[in-house]
Amino acid sequence: MTQTKLEDIVSLAKRRGFVFQSSEIYGGLAGFYDYGPLGVELANNIKKEWWNTVVKESENIYGVDSAIIQNPKLWEASGHVAGFTDPLVDCKSCGMRHRADHLAKTDSTDLKELAKLLKDKACPHCGKKTLTEPRTYNMMMKTWVGPVEDESSVAYLRPETAGPMFTNYENVRETMRAKLPFGIGQIGKAFRNEISPRDFIFRVRELEQMEMQYFVKPDEQKEVYEQWRKFAWDFLIKRVGIKETNLSWHEHDKDERAHYAAAAHDIYFKFPFGDKELWGTHNRTDFDLSNHAKASGKDLEYFDEESGKKFIPYVIESSVGVGRMFLAVLTDAYTEDEVEGEKRIVLKLKPELAPVKVAVFPLLKNKPELVKKAREVYESLKKEFGAVMWDDNGNIGKRYRRQDEIGTPYCVTIDFDTLDNDTVTVRNRDTTKQERVKISELQEKLS
Ligand code: GAP
Numbered sequence: 001m002t003q004t005k006l007e008d009i010v011s012l013a014k015r016r017g018f019v020f021q022s023s024e025i026y027g028g029l030a031g032f033y034d035y036g037p038l039g040v041e042l043a044n045n046i047k048k049e050w051w052n053t054v055v056k057e058s059e060n061i062y063g064v065d066s067a068i069i070q071n072p073k074l075w076e077a078s079g080h081v082a083g084f085t086d087p088l089v090d091c092k093s094c095g096m097r098h099r100a101d102h103l104a105k106t107d108s109t110d111l112k113e114l115a116k117l118l119k120d121k122a123c124p125h126c127g128k129k130t131l132t133e134p135r136t137y138n139m140m141m142k143t144w145v146g147p148v149e150d151e152s153s154v155a156y157l158r159p160e161t162a163g164p165m166f167t168n169y170e171n172v173r174e175t176m177r178a179k180l181p182f183g184i185g186q187i188g189k190a191f192r193n194e195i196s197p198r199d200f201i202f203r204v205r206e207l208e209q210m211e212m213q214y215f216v217k218p219d220e221q222k223e224v225y226e227q228w229r230k231f232a233w234d235f236l237i238k239r240v241g242i243k244e245t246n247l248s249w250h251e252h253d254k255d256e257r258a259h260y261a262a263a264a265h266d267i268y269f270k271f272p273f274g275d276k277e278l279w280g281t282h283n284r285t286d287f288d289l290s291n292h293a294k295a296s297g298k299d300l301e302y303f304d305e306e307s308g309k310k311f312i313p314y315v316i317e318s319s320v321g322v323g324r325m326f327l328a329v330l331t332d333a334y335t336e337d338e339v340e341g342e343k344r345i346v347l348k349l350k351p352e353l354a355p356v357k358v359a360v361f362p363l364l365k366n367k368p369e370l371v372k373k374a375r376e377v378y379e380s381l382k383k384e385f386g387a388v389m390w391d392d393n394g395n396i397g398k399r400y401r402r403q404d405e406i407g408t409p410y411c412v413t414i415d416f417d418t419l420d421n422d423t424v425t426v427r428n429r430d431t432t433k434q435e436r437v438k439i440s441e442l443q444e445k446l447s
Contacts, residue, residue, distance in 0.1 A: 004334045006272040010200050012345065013330065016406050018042065019201060031197030031205030038406055039326070041355035041387060043208075046325055047187050049239045049352065050210045054185045054318075061183035061212060062172050066164030068189060069155050074163050075140065077295035078288060083259040084159055085136035087114050088195050091123035092130040098123070099195045100134040108255040111135070141191040141205075157191035162317060165213045166288040169313075170300060173215075180302060180313055181224065183214040187322070199273050201323040208322040213284075215313040217304065221283055228318045229265050229281045236267065236279070240325065241350030242332045246270040250277070260287045269328040278328055279320040286312040329353060333407060339432050342397075347407030348430055356408040357385045358446055361399050363415040365392035374414035377424065377439060381412070384443050404429055410446055 013019040017036035021028035035043055055063040075081050087100035087109050101109055103124065104117035114134040122129045141157040144150075158164065165184040172184050187210045197203050216224045236242045252264035263283040268275040289312045293300040301310040333347040351357065358381050362374035371392070382388040389408065391399045396413060403411050413425040423436045426445065437445050 004272050004331050006200060008345075009272065009327070009330050009334060012334070012347075012405065013039070013200075018330070031194055031203075033201050033204060033323070038355040042329070042349075042353060043322055043326055045353045045355070046240070046322060046329065047210065050235070050320075051185070051187060053235060053239055054183075054210075054212050058183070060178065060181065061185050061214075062176050062178070064165060064168055064172065064184055064186050065188060066161070066168065066186065068158050068191075069143070069145065070158060070164055070167070072155050073295060074167055074292070075156050075159070077291045078163050078166070079259045079291070080140060080156075080159055080163075081138070084140055085138050086195055087111060087134045088137040089118060089131045089134050091126060091128065092132060093128040094123060094126035096123060096125040097195055098125075098131075102196065103131075107253070110255050113255075137195060139192045139194060141193050158189075159192050160190050160319070161186045161188045161209045161211045162213060162284075162288075162319070165211070166292055166315075167296075169213075169215065169289060170298070173302075180304070181214060181216040181220065183212050185210075185212040187211075199271070199276075201327050202271065202273075202276065204323060209319060210322060210325075211317065211319045214316045214318070215302075216316060218286070218311060218314050221285070221314045221316065224316045225263060225281065225283050228316050232267055232279045232281055232318060232320070236328075239352075240329060241353065242269070242328060246328075246332055247278075248275060250275075258282065260284045262287075269324075269331070271327065271331060278324050279318075282317040282319065284315040284317050286314050288315060289313060344401055344404055346404040346429060349407035349409075351409040354407045354409055355387060356389045356403070356406060357387045357410070359389045359391055359399070359403045359408050359411045361396060361411060361413045362392050363396065363413060369419060370414055370416070373418055377412060377414060377442070381443065381446070385446070400427060400432075412442065 016038060018039035020034045020036050022032040022034045023029055055061050088097055089100045090097050100114045100118060103121060104114050106117060111134050118131060121131060123131055140159055143155055143157060144153040145155045146153050165186055190207050190209050192205055194203055194205050197205055214224060236247060237244050246269055248268045250266045250268050257264050261282040262285045265281050266277040267279040269278040289300045300312060302313050303310050333349045335346050335348050337344060360374055360378040362370040364370055378388060378390050400411055409429050411427045418424055422439045424439060425434050426437045427434045
């Protein structure tokens with residue numbers, strides 16, 4: 001387990017404007033969070049890396065952005081209305097509800113096995129041994145479409161972004177004239193009425209996913225599955241900058257797999273509360289397209305020109321939560337060290353992900369000539385990098401600490417020497433080393 005404590009991450013996230021409890025002034029709402037000014041930048045940078053790698057840099061993966069609310073028949077055909085469940089126990093004394101598998105500390109969701117494991121277990125809330133038998137609980141969030149609130153107008157907020165990618169399979173194939181193998185990628189919100197949202201943004205009720213469905217010929221499924229497993233692992237290390245030592249594999253056994261999956265491998269990350277799921281690769285077989293073909297009456301078979309055969313494509317899915325990756329990134333980057341005998345907190349973020357790329361400081365804010373020069377440097381860097389912060393408050397040491405805490409890779413200070421020789425001090429976040437750089441060479445140096 002990493003040494004970083006969850007409370008340190010939560011505190012930094014709040015203090016520096018990364019993540020706030022949603023509707024905090026009303027006491028919040030369990031399982032819902034808001035991303036603040038720096039958080040939205042970090043999350044956008046994470047999404048940009050994923051979108052660029054998966055969609056933009058690829059020749060045969062197409063992006064979509066589908067509606068959160070779809071025809072409810074989609075979720076009946078996908079098996080979610082009947083099978084998107086978690087095991088639950090109630091406490092008869094205090095009324096608290098608990099995820100039965102979490103309470104039993106098992107990956108199994110088999111009700112009989114859970115009943116056995118929980119036989120003598122006390123409620124963790126009130127301590128009484130009054131838990132009910134485990135039962136299943138559907139996590140779909142419901143709403144009504146239109147003015148009448150009855151059974152006929154019930155609709156669901158999507159529990160995963162995957163569903164509408166299957167119902168758009170034929171649209172994308174046709175409009176893009178795509179041949180197998182090809183993929184559809186999407187980033188968007190999903191909603192799950194989790195029984196016990198917990199661990200900050202790890203398990204929430206409103207989440208954002210980055211998902212990709214790759215449609216393949218049935219005999220390619222195993223090989224492609226391995227490719228997407230490798231993709232996820234490499235992406236986390238090379239594009240997100242997560243340390244390999246914080247990652248591990250976890251293969252789902254039969255009891256643990258989602259109702260649509262024939263195989264599933266998760267990448268686990270060493271979160272402060274233990275090794276937990278970060279990213280799933282699933283073999284969804286022809287489950288989704290077959291069910292949608294049956295339920296909609298539409299022909300979703302693919303005609304393979306090479307073999308002259310028709311078949312329903314198989315699907316390999318790559319699925320990861322934005323918030324979970326955000327938490328993994330913060331945990332991985334969070335470092336406490338000492339500089340000149342003083343403790344500092346530093347986020348060693350990959351520069352591509354850092355919400356602020358460069359901070360610009362005039363040495364003194366009451367010297368107009370310094371401020372004027374610093375503004376010029378600030379404006380020109382802002383044009384180039386966008387995410388540039390101005391700070392003229394407090395001594396330079398304090399300003400460095402503030403930028404370290406939010407992971408800004410470089411700080412540029414404009415001092416009296418700047419006025420003489422047009423050079424500035426560039427300070428590196430990780431080494432804390434400073435060097436003098438000519439203003440004319442600054443952009444190139446920072447790039
Ligand atoms: N389409 C497949 C799917 O949704 P999943 O394993 O249920 O599979 C995929 O979810 C990923 O979405 C997870 O690996 C995790 O990163 C993220 N995720 C799932 N439930 C979440 C929740 N309640 N809160 C935050 N992230 C969640």
